[in-house]
Amino acid sequence: MVANYLTKLALFAAFVANSVSAGCTAERDATAHFQVLSYNDVYEMSPDSDDSQYGVLVGGPSRVIPIAKKLRQNFENSLVLFAGDTMAPSLWSGQFKGLQMIEAHNALGVDFACLGNHEFDFGIEGFLNVSVASKFPWLNANVYEAATGKLLRGTKPYDVKIFNSPTMGSIKIGVFGVLYDMQDTSLSLTWTNPIDAANAVAKTLREQENVDFVIALTHQNIDDDNTFSSKVKGVDLIYGGHDHTVQLQTNYGATFLKSDTNFRSIWISDIKYYAPVVVNTVKKNAFSKMSHKNLQITGAMPTDPTFDGKINEYSDKIAELFKRKVGSLCAPTDLTKNLVRKSDCPIGHFFTDALMNFYGKIKPNAAIMNGGGIRTEKVWPAGDITLGDIISWDPFGNIITIIETNGDSLKRFLVNQLQGNCGDNVINANGQYTHNAGFYFDFKCTGPSTGELVTAKWNNIIGDDIQDTDKVTLAFSDFLKGLFNNVKGTTSKDIISIREGARFEVVLEAYIKLQEGNLVCPNSNPVRGIVHF
Missing domain, CATH: 3.60.21.10 (Metallo-dependent phosphatases)
Known part of the structure; x- marks a missing residue:
């Protein structure tokens, strides 16, 4: 062939x-x-x-x-x-x-x-x-x-x-x-x-x-x-x-x-x-x-x-490397979808904190992770975690990007994502649930697949309101970036593009290395977001 x-x-x-030479008066051999x-x-x-x-x-x-x-x-x-x-x-x-x-x-x-x-x-x-x-x-x-x-x-x-x-x-x-x-x-x-x-x-x-x-x-x-x-x-x-x-x-x-x-x-x-x-x-x-x-x-x-x-x-080599210890969990940590797809939780904090701290040359002021990107559907016991473990937590090979946008675009994106959690008087375990760092949100469901952003504040519940004109440097995956770009009214420019970013497991391992003794202790205090009716 x-x-x-x-x-x-x-x-x-x-x-x-x-064909190109046809009509030339002095055609010669190459x-x-x-x-x-x-x-x-x-x-x-x-x-x-x-x-x-x-x-x-x-x-x-x-x-x-x-x-x-x-x-x-x-x-x-x-x-x-x-x-x-x-x-x-x-x-x-x-x-x-x-x-x-x-x-x-x-x-x-x-x-x-x-x-x-x-x-x-x-x-x-x-x-x-x-x-x-x-x-x-x-x-x-x-x-x-x-x-x-x-x-x-x-x-x-x-x-x-x-x-x-x-x-x-x-x-x-x-x-x-x-x-x-x-x-x-x-x-x-x-x-x-x-x-x-x-x-x-x-x-x-x-x-x-x-x-x-x-x-x-x-x-x-x-x-x-x-x-x-x-x-x-x-x-x-x-x-x-x-x-x-x-x-x-x-x-x-x-x-x-x-x-x-x-x-x-x-x-x-x-x-x-x-x-x-x-x-x-x-x-x-x-x-x-x-x-x-x-x-x-x-x-x-x-x-x-x-x-x-x-x-x-x-x-064969990579199969052995997957067994390499990268750190330890200090307490049992829940990665079940009923938690990560409908509410603020410790592992969501860990993922988004890692996003906030990876690119040394640029410090984002906000980070987002979708609940559907956190996998394994199990409660992990305290103890050693391997490279293969953290890859299984997010197995999609997503690339972490950073964009510059504004407060209005961030809020539009949050509404677009979080309304997927709104069922018929029940909070759905939806993969669109937004884990976050750098800000706090309160989202109220008003009906199936619809709702409104009640509050969006910088840092925590007592922080300043996020204004439409505020500059937002947002870290998230290439998957979420694609969704962000499709939300009507959002604007952005690349700071770390998909072509320049790192894979998620690299980001997670680097963040684990920043912890004292490589000990991972995810917690959800203070609460960073809430979805309710």
């Missing part, structure tokens, strides 16, 4: 090239022909979902490895490029610090990679461990270590690839990478402007390295890539990351492409390069012809048996 696809791609590329496989934002070794469902985008590196291998076999001039973000967040990354994903990139035969924001989830030292394990260079033209003012260790600003193929021609390709300014001093890093850095390194590649073709690897939002595409000179093609969606944009300057997350899709580019020539004393400039195919990775595609074995090895 993969072989047939690559053969068809080559024939399609030839057709496109001939100087060089090369292929690029690219991807970005990959965190999971295993497929995303059930691969027995035909056509579902399951992703996973094991299905991409055979494609990369076949590409190398069929095309002497070929590159595999990775546009950043791999060390986190995932369940396995929390334990292996991203090193398991380097196994995937190495198996894919990556030629060059750029940095993503999640490359620093475990600090500079965590990235250095990853860079040492990588069988490819990390390209970085604009991230520096604050302590030394020098380029981040384990990276280089650019690299050059030279192809000399008797069948596909000769070409010298320059590749560099940039990362958006994360504006996070806690990482002990500094950033220069990606556009300024890119213009400088592209000039170096053109004028000093004398390359024929320049590829930029970027990790930034689509708006930044649009600006980058129009303002950076000397770049022929851009492969980007960070948005987690498939994109091909050509409106602003150099074409840029982005893939879906977790190998759900990859790009394969077919590129023909035509060197400058002189015809009848007239110089004709260099140019390129490109076609790009977004290849969706489904369960029908074959996997790589060797890498499947590697996945099984890590699965």
Whole structure:
């Protein structure tokens, strides 16, 4: 299947090239022909979902490895490029610090990679461990270590690839990478402007390295890539990351492409390069012809048996790590749905307090957790708790985000959530029940699925009223953020986006480590919220 696809791609590329050239007065043969496989934002070794469902985008590196291998076999001039973000967040990354994903990139035969924001989830030292394990260079033209003012260790600003193929021609390709300014001093890093850095390194590649073709690897939002595409000179093609969606944009300057997350899709580019020539004393400039195919990775595609074995090895390791003790409960703690889905309770306080205390660079003044996100339906006894235990408390792999909003939007969201608890003169055990930190609320049910917010105060029941215009920095899960965005009249802007956040079990474990002796003693005093008729 993969072989047939690559053969068809080559024939399609030839057709496109001939079609584009039709009518040219001085058509000439391409100087060089090369292929690029690219991807970005990959965190999971295993497929995303059930691969027995035909056509579902399951992703996973094991299905991409055979494609990369076949590409190398069929095309002497070929590159595999990775546009950043791999060390986190995932369940396995929390334990292996991203090193398991380097196994995937190495198996894919990556030629060059750029940095993503999640490359620093475990600090500079965590990235250095990853860079040492990588069988490819990390390209970085604009991230520096604050302590030394020098380029981040384990990276280089650019690299050059030279192809000399008797069948596909000769070409010298320059590749560099940039990362958006994360504006996070806690990482002990500094950033220069990606556009300024890119213009400088592209000039170096053109004028000093004398390359024929320049590829930029970027990790930034689509708006930044649009600006980058129009303002950076000397770049022929851009492969980007960070948005987690498939994109091909050509409106602003150099074409840029982005893939879906977790190998759900990859790009394969077919590129023909035509060197400058002189015809009848007239110089004709260099140019390129490109076609790009977004290849969706489904369960029908074959996997790589060797890498499947590697996945099984890590699965066995994680099963053992789930037994690792992370702390202790000082008293029996109720996680039954009849409690967590209808009333203020100790475990709800623990979850939301953890949200308030995770991101050191930003201190939220409010946090929310839905009762339906707290699972296991049991009363946990006092005693040791393991990593597997806290994962079972919230098993959904949610990412913790922070937004900036206002008091009016917060109250609208509370009403939208809490009215689900209003039954026919009874408080329903509904997953929408809102556990919270940083504020107090009183919600009165006035009928089935309807009610009103009687009181919303900062900190506690005797705090100041939350005004509509108050600035709210709210921490909650990506699941709740999606619900928040759908409530009419709410406004917000991302402070910690879904693409930058950490998984819930990482947040919980970090909060446990903050407790003296790692002893967890959830309590519900004072009460933070009440739903009643």
